[in-house]
Amino acid sequence: MTDEPRPVVAVIVFPGSNDDRDAQRALTRLGADAPRVWHADEKLPDGTAGVVLPGGFSFGDYLRCGAIARTSPIMRAVSAFADAGGLVLGICNGFQILTEARLLPGVLRANASLTFVCRDVPLLVERADTPFTSRCDDEERRELTIPVKNGEGCWFADDELLAELEANGQIALRYAPGGNPSGAVADVAGVVNADGNVFGLMPHPEHAVDPLLGSTDGALILGSLVDAARARSLAVVS
């Protein structure tokens, strides 16, 4: 482990979150201080430089995935943090929450197959200039393998919205041709907001940070976030 300062990347825990500890462990290995923050809290920890909304089934997926979680007290703080330019990453259920909170465009729906899908998927990084993908700024790191595990990962936007997002370059991550596990329109696996500081993806980078589990490509995503959070922490300190 390096001696570099450890930026605070808060991992939000909702009732029914189940990937918060994996996210915490991955972020910690990648050099962050990653406190888990309960959904009923109203404030983010002091010095928070990044926020991760983890995977799981918050509030039992009642009503629509993410629809209840986005009304949690902590989400007011997360929205304010995002509005101020703070880095927010949503993984799987976290992505669903961010779309319901309208911090990200589109919506996640039941997979076209109506089955729960749990497998490694091939991905193409479309944007390597975001705070969440900067470590992919190398041709060999544009093709990733990261697992998905979801029943409602089918990202949807109507034609008009999709065209707008494509024109803005907000489709930051796509399933490789033939590798779309959900029926997501335009093979979308992850989108970034217009300002580039909020990113959501269905695949689980926190499950792909150790060679024992087959792929370490997830570390490119989470490591990028840690890099960006550290840079912002240092900018505040200096």
Place this chain on the structure above:
Amino acid sequence: MRATVLVRPKPGILDPQGQAVGTSLRDLGFAVGETRVGRLIDVEVDTNDAAAARDEIDAMCERLLTNPLIESYTIEFNGAEFNGAEFNDAGQGDA
């Protein structure tokens, strides 16, 4: 007063759940065409003024009960049915 909100997938939106239900109905021997699955929400609102209740429920639908990207809704009070607010633009309420 008590209101019933009926939430439906918008026309043209793929509804795999409805397709699966339709397939099962046909497997059981029922001659059915397109089948779509929505959601019903009964809610007690703290007013007896129908116009005020509609406004309140439109706000609830906009903020929580529906996702306007993919869902439209109608509201029923005492047997009368109303279309949702203007943001709910697909005209599905006449279906």
